[in-house]
Amino acid sequence: MADSAQAQKLVYLVTGGCGFLGEHVVRMLLQREPRLGELRVFDRHLGPWLEELKTGPVRVTAIQGDVTEAHEVAAAVAGAHVVIHTAGLVDVFGRASPETIHEVNVQGTRNVIEACVQTGTRFLVYTSSMEVVGPNTKGHPFYRGNEDTLYEAVHRHPYPCSKALAERLVLEANGREVHGGLPLVTCALRPTGIYGEGHQIMRDFYRQGLRLGGWLFRAIPASVEHGRVYVGNVAWMHVLAARELERRAALMGGQVYFCYDGSPYKSYEDFNMEFLGPCGLQLVGARPLLPYWLLVFLAALNALLQWLLRPLVLYAPLLNPYTLAVANTTFTVSTDKAQRHFGYEPLFSWEDSRTRTILWVQAAGSSAQ
Numbered sequence: 001m002a003d004s005a006q007a008q009k010l011v012y013l014v015t016g017g018c019g020f021l022g023e024h025v026v027r028m029l030l031q032r033e034p035r036l037g038e039l040r041v042f043d044r045h046l047g048p049w050l051e052e053l054k055t056g057p058v059r060v061t062a063i064q065g066d067v068t069e070a071h072e073v074a075a076a077v078a079g080a081h082v083v084i085h086t087a088g089l090v091d092v093f094g095r096a097s098p099e100t101i102h103e104v105n106v107q108g109t110r111n112v113i114e115a116c117v118q119t120g121t122r123f124l125v126y127t128s129s130m131e132v133v134g135p136n137t138k139g140h141p142f143y144r145g146n147e148d149t150l151y152e153a154v155h156r157h158p159y160p161c162s163k164a165l166a167e168r169l170v171l172e173a174n175g176r177e178v179h180g181g182l183p184l185v186t187c188a189l190r191p192t193g194i195y196g197e198g199h200q201i202m203r204d205f206y207r208q209g210l211r212l213g214g215w216l217f218r219a220i221p222a223s224v225e226h227g228r229v230y231v232g233n234v235a236w237m238h239v240l241a242a243r244e245l246e247r248r249a250a251l252m253g254g255q256v257y258f259c260y261d262g263s264p265y266k267s268y269e270d271f272n273m274e275f276l277g278p279c280g281l282q283l284v285g286a287r288p289l290l291p292y293w294l295l296v297f298l299a300a301l302n303a304l305l306q307w308l309l310r311p312l313v314l315y316a317p318l319l320n321p322y323t324l325a326v327a328n329t330t331f332t333v334s335t336d337k338a339q340r341h342f343g344y345e346p347l348f349s350w351e352d353s354r355t356r357t358i359l360w361v362q363a364a365g366s367s368a369q
């Protein structure tokens with residue numbers, strides 16, 4: 001990546017490259033990274049769509065592996081110039097144990113860092129999350145905040161705890177000497193709630209609405225703003241950050257960036273209706289149909305049932321005390337740090353993001369019938 005080697009082709013590794021975000025990062029790299037020579041896609045579950053990418057001009061190498069296995073990670077990282085580490089266990093519903101979430105998100109990230117150090121890979125971009133900041137357990141609003149906004153980040157749930165720990169590992173690793181003697185350069189991107197093609201929760205809400213005859217029922221006040229960002233823009237920010245890490249190492253190394261775009265500030269449910277409305281669903285109620293105390297009670301009941309039933313069956317509904325708190329607390333971002341540090345501007349306008357998502361929901365919904 002030095003001036004003398006402008007034409008040098010680079011090897012990129014994307015961990016979690018077959019997930020919702022990972023697939024967009026992989027496709028974005030192939031479309032928009034001219035220096036890409038080889039793209040390694042590392043995931044526990046490889047998607048069949050990877051096959052079609054192998055016929056293009058860039059060498060695409062699919063690697064089935066587990067980030068918790070240090071030797072598998074080291075083998076995948078060896079010889080890579082840049083690692084985009086997006087693999088993670090995204091579970092806020094109690095499907096996986098806290099130990100498993102920690103193992104994948106924290107130990108997995110430690111393995112990626114150590115692999116970079118051992119093999120001499122110098123550039124690491126980590127997909128963190130807004131959840132490392134909040135919403136916190138006290139329900140404090142974070143209104144149009146930025147990376148410097150003071151906020152009492154208090155985590156109890158295993159998912160945000162694990163993302164916060166992993167992010168810290170990544171930032172602390174900035175400047176470590178890698179094999180060959182040069183310093184590691186790292187940064188972390190913190191997306192808000194991601195939406196777009198491939199968003200399973202959006203598809204689930206759509207299917208639920210269809211089952212209920214086209215109706216969804218408001219649970220959250222319209223006044224609660226929840227930050228959302230289009231997946232194509234999140235992918236673009238990863239590609240740009242990875243590209244600029246060497247040239248702007250002194251500025252970007254060890255930094256965090258919220259991942260945002262021009263998506264409107266709305267409540268979680270009203271935002272979803274931007275896509276589900278044009279697909280024929282309606283959100284019933286200008287105000288929540290159930291009082292908040294009843295939702296709190298139902299969320300606690302779900303948590304109790306999950307615990308009681310665990311030996312017999314996995315009961316993991318969308319509503320639990322954590323998801324209710326997240327959905328019911330204003331958390332929105334407004335920042336230009338990524339723009340100032342590495343020239344990030346959203347690639348997709350809100351109108352484009354909306355249209356693409358609607359088309360995907362319609363297709364995903366009809367394929368479920």
Ligand SMILES: NC(=O)C1=CN([C@@H]2O[C@H](COP(=O)(O)OP(=O)(O)OC[C@H]3O[C@@H](n4cnc5c(N)ncnc54)[C@H](O)[C@@H]3O)[C@@H](O)[C@H]2O)C=CC1
Binds near residue numbers: 022067089128
């Ligand atoms: N979905 C969202 O709204 C947000 C997600 N994020 C972060 O973005 C990243 C990607 O999330 P999504 O694409 O939404 O999730 P996802 O579940 O669709 O993708 C995660 C990918 O990681 C892979 N993976 C999981 N455990 C693995 C392991 N042990 N070894 C190798 N691969 C493994 C999965 O197979 C999957 O392909 C995660 O790190 C998540 O914490 C951050 C903010 C918001």
Ligand SMILES: C[C@H](CCCC(C)(C)O)[C@H]1CC[C@H]2[C@@H]3[C@H](O)CC4=CC(=O)CC[C@]4(C)[C@H]3CC[C@]12C
Binds near residue numbers: 193194
């Ligand atoms: C599932 C929640 C909505 C259901 C609320 C109910 C039951 C009242 O209808 C989702 C509301 C907010 C979501 C989270 C948020 O977007 C931030 C996230 C960031 C991540 O890094 C991972 C995903 C998530 C925690 C996301 C998960 C679903 C919600 C809790």
